[in-house]
Amino acid sequence: MDAAAELESGAEDRNGAAAPSTSAVPVQQVSLWSPPRAVQGSARRRRRITGLAVGTAAVLLIAGGAAAAWALVGGDAEDVPDAAVPAEDFVGSWAGEMTQVDTEGAHVADWHAEVRIEEGAERGSTAWTTFTCSGTLDLTATDNDRRVYTYTETADPEERCVDAAELTVWPVAGGLNAEWSSVTREGTRMVSTGLLSDGS
Template structure:
């Protein structure tokens, strides 16, 4: 593909992504001790309180009160919710209009892409109909709601397309799949194309 048709490679994930942020651990309890009169007295009280808590927890555990002991000691570990989108959400026939920009964000071209993702969402095929190019898709990464595919060209009769590119897709509510193609031209110019895929099997 020439400079007006080639895609950017290795583009960073635009969707915000993919790495969930860890929240600060909330305060579990407040100290009811008055201000210490001395460092020595404060340290003594901390040792006494710690010994009392450990002793009470041991008694509860021996008596079979495991749940009560955990409440007393406090358990700050919380499992992150599972937000992974199932593979079935990506399977199907998709199509959409892409808008291509260069490294500086300047508009280069608008083009049409058709994508088919097979059962299991691990592979598929695509046709860039505007440029008469086609290729295969192979899953290379999956992170929460995103799937990353490597495009390998299989047909380019007019020699207008890149040999390899990267496709990132993620759900856009009930609308379809947001898509980002990225690659680099033979001249070394980075290109990115973004757009929305709609499920052609439902239309």
């Protein structure tokens, strides 16, 4: 029997008898058509939103990791805030014994220094009583817990002192650590270190 004829006239039943003829009805088992546009668009949007969310999360994760790594290695000095000691920790009158050495580290002299740092810790004065010298201090730099002052001589009646020096101080238990650095008239670099205690 012809398949097209069977579809039009009907099919035989199990006993081989012809089934009654009905009008032709198309068979709808599998749709070969794509889903309606509304369904396609929403699926596409879901995929796009999911992709954007995953991409954004990846970017944030990478940026967070880079920021953490930058914080661990230190980054640019300008971007990292100083853990500076407050100016008040430097203000006051201080005094102590200094030990002076030359470029090779050989002992040169021991001498007594008195330092006064004014309110704001930007200026001060000093007297090197052992050598009867005195001068002014002006803040030139800060570096975390350290302050650097330029010493300018104002009195040296016996001409035993240098005209200029650099004083670096930083707080420690019991006072301020002090380091004086200077170059003599002959060109020899001298460094004096010691502890300045509260001299008030």
